[in-house]
Amino acid sequence: MPEFDLDNFKKTWQEQPVQQKYDNNEILQMLNKKSRNYVKYIYWISVAEFLFFTILGLFYIIQGKESNSFLNILERMGAKRTPELENSFDNIYLALKVLSLSVTAYFVYKFYQNYKQIKIEENLKQFIIRIIQFKKTVNAFILINIALLIAFTSIFTVFIFYILNTQNIEVTGSSLIGFIIGIVVSTAMSVFLVWIYYRLVYGIIMKRLDKNLKQLKDIESQEN
Numbered sequence: 001m002p003e004f005d006l007d008n009f010k011k012t013w014q015e016q017p018v019q020q021k022y023d024n025n026e027i028l029q030m031l032n033k034k035s036r037n038y039v040k041y042i043y044w045i046s047v048a049e050f051l052f053f054t055i056l057g058l059f060y061i062i063q064g065k066e067s068n069s070f071l072n073i074l075e076r077m078g079a080k081r082t083p084e085l086e087n088s089f090d091n092i093y094l095a096l097k098v099l100s101l102s103v104t105a106y107f108v109y110k111f112y113q114n115y116k117q118i119k120i121e122e123n124l125k126q127f128i129i130r131i132i133q134f135k136k137t138v139n140a141f142i143l144i145n146i147a148l149l150i151a152f153t154s155i156f157t158v159f160i161f162y163i164l165n166t167q168n169i170e171v172t173g174s175s176l177i178g179f180i181i182g183i184v185v186s187t188a189m190s191v192f193l194v195w196i197y198y199r200l201v202y203g204i205i206m207k208r209l210d211k212n213l214k215q216l217k218d219i220e221s222q223e224n
Contacts, residue, residue, distance in 0.1 A: 031212045031219075032127060036118050038209045039134055043111040045201060046141070050104045074160060077179070078169045085163060092159060096152050103148065107141045124220050131213050138206060142198045146191055153187045 070089055071081050079085070114134040118127065164171060171179065 031216055032118075035127075035131055035209060035212045035216075036115070038205050038212070039111070039115045039118055041205055042138060042202060043108070043115045046104070046108045046111050050101065050108050053104065054101055070156070074163060077160070077164060077171055077175070079163050079167055088163075089159070092155065096155065100148055100152075103144060107137070107144075110137050110141075124216065128213065128216050128220065131209065131216070135206065135209065135213075138202060142195075142202065145198075146194055149190055149194060150187060153183065153190070157183055 070093075071086065074085070075081060111134075114130065114137060118130050118134070
């Protein structure tokens with residue numbers, strides 16, 4: 001019986017060809033499927049947001065809670081609550097709410113389009129282009145929502161000063177400073193919370209999508 005040579009056995013074992021567990025085509029299919037699922041998740045999250053804010057907006061309009069909160073601020077600053085004031089606020093609030101929901105609805109449609117356009121059967125280069133376009137759409141959605149929040153706060157602030165001016169109410173000194181600081185701080189906090197929300201909800205999915213995109217680009221570079 002021949003002697004067992006451990007060194008020779010190691011050498012023979014190391015020289016054995018290592019077979020890949022998956023080839024590039026299999027990896028590509030898995031990455032495509034995962035990426036498509038991530039796009040689908042963001043689409044359904046945006047649908048849920050649209051439905052939630054639509055129902056919430058209708059509730060506030062019916063209950064008049066937004067109107068009461070806003071008019072209470074004006075009353076504390078010395079303004080008189082009049083039917084004209086209530087009507088003006090309701091019209092502005094309704095217009096801004098419709099604008100906000102229209103923007104969200106537009107992006108829901110864009111996410112749906114992106115989801116339908118990303119096909120597993122597409123060639124790799126086209127698939128990567130669509131993923132990059134989808135990322136740009138998500139970033140635009142987040143930035144526009146933050147911009148709308150700042151714009152709406154600015155519009156309501158201007159409206160407050162307009163009402164005070166039409167009713168000949170002069171706000172000076174500590175009251176004016178306190179009001180401005182309150183607006184700035186509340187706006188900054190709202191923007192921060194919105195950014196945190198999108199960072200957590202959308203950011204986690206986008207990070208995974210970025211990882212897939214990097215792997216897809218690596219495969220494409222190997223094929224070229």
